[in-house]
Amino acid sequence: MLVARGIEKNYGDVSALVGADLDVAEGQIVSLLGRNGAGKTTLLSVIAGLIAPDAGSVQIGGMDAFAKPRSVASLVGIAPQATGVYPVLTVRQNLEFFGELAGLDRRARARRASEVAERLGLSDLLDRMGGKLSGGETRRLHTACALVHTPKLLMLDEPTVGADVATRAQLIEAVRELADEGAAIVYTTHYMPEVEALEAEIVIIDKGAVRATGTQAELIASHSLRGVRFQTDGFVPAPTMGFEPERVATDTYRVLGDIEMPDLLDHLGPDAGRLVSVEALRPDLETVFLAATGRRLDAEGGEV
């Protein structure tokens, strides 16, 4: 359904995308995983025709997205990162408007508005003004507006940012159902648990380029790391440690490999008493991300 090749986008001297590729098949969920500023939103914006790339090609449903942007747009639903709904229209009016804009007739948009509202838990709120919704409800309406015309390719940019636990679970469930119905879905996030919950094909993106691709199991098998990460009280000169740790932050170090806790304590010797914290790096998505990008993600999408 989506084939993007060699997408490049520069803003002056800053390269937002450097030859990014992306493939999504019908019924497939692809999760773009990356820290803030990695290029996820720029890539989605290029695919949706919101930003013109400097190089590359995008095919959607077999059509050249840059040559036939209007034809392709009807196949695509996008929920950008910033929630965009009309606060002075009701939930129903919001949904029906985006349905009408996509070409649905009166009966079809009324039916679809009810369907997507039910899917995202908005049925009881159909007559409430958009501006009167809670944050989680607004986020669900924002996503629902992208679904109303039954897009073949659905792109959700950080759909759960700021959402409560219930909304997050509801959105993930809805995304999985849509994929089961055949939609191709691109889902950007920096929350590892969401990626795991979606059982998605994972594309790790960093500094504007795709660094790794595969299922969770494949990535763990091919990229994951073992090791320890520890923090000390004050700078510990490397020679004292007896091995070569990588300094990843102030007084925070990382040692990759099959190192065990007693080994670390032995190596630190008299400085073991200055240990503040020790964390074992186990093979999971976090260490996959670390191996692929050289950085870790914090909960807000920043790097650690």
Add this chain to the structure above:
Amino acid sequence: MRATLAMTKVQLRILRNDPWFLVIMFGMPLVVMPLFKQTMGLSLVASGFEGASGAEQVVPGQVVLFGFFVGGSAGFSIFREHGWKTWDRLRASSASPVSLLAGIAIPWIMIHVAYQAVLFLAGGLALGLRFNGGSPVAALLTMFGYSVVVISLIMLAASSFRTVHQLSAVQNVGAMAFGGLGGALVPHDQLPGWAQAVAPFTPAYWAMDGFRSVFLEAGGIDDVLVPLAVMLGAGAVLSALAARRFRADETKEFFA
């Protein structure tokens, strides 16, 4: 066309759901009109219009003046889409940028005509404005022409500026300057010579010319064809410039 229709309907729906801006814009000129009626009456009589009450100047004048303020909302609608973060959603749809622009301009032309008509009606009831042989259709055509040129001008301004404050400045200065120079505040023939010379370059002048024909000179449709043609012609040029200047991917700051 489909997108333009959808946009038109949603603009009208937004206004229906939140009508307070228009309510205030109806109220303000109705407060101002009686304040100037007597003075304008004396002024018109001095200009040779025996029996004029002043409503013939003050009602069209306030309609034209506040019409510019109301027209500014067409431009604000574009900025509002950016403020609500809905603009990118519209752009990502299959609608072309020009159809989106038209979907904002067309409903505002309709609203603008209705606004003028209701103000004239209210002016007639409150201040005794009468056609006195003038053609209601000619008045309606003049309203339409004025709406087209004002909305087109505002759309060009909205297409050109990046912040809502820039547009607001144009709206305020435009209303007062165009209104003053165009004869909306005092009759054109009582303006200083230099002002009379530049007046034809303002939309207000041509609108006031049409209304003056209808309400003071018992004019018919033929009598408003020139101002109508000028306003529609200017509107067409301004609309073309707005469409040419409009960049859908340009970031606009609603709160700047």
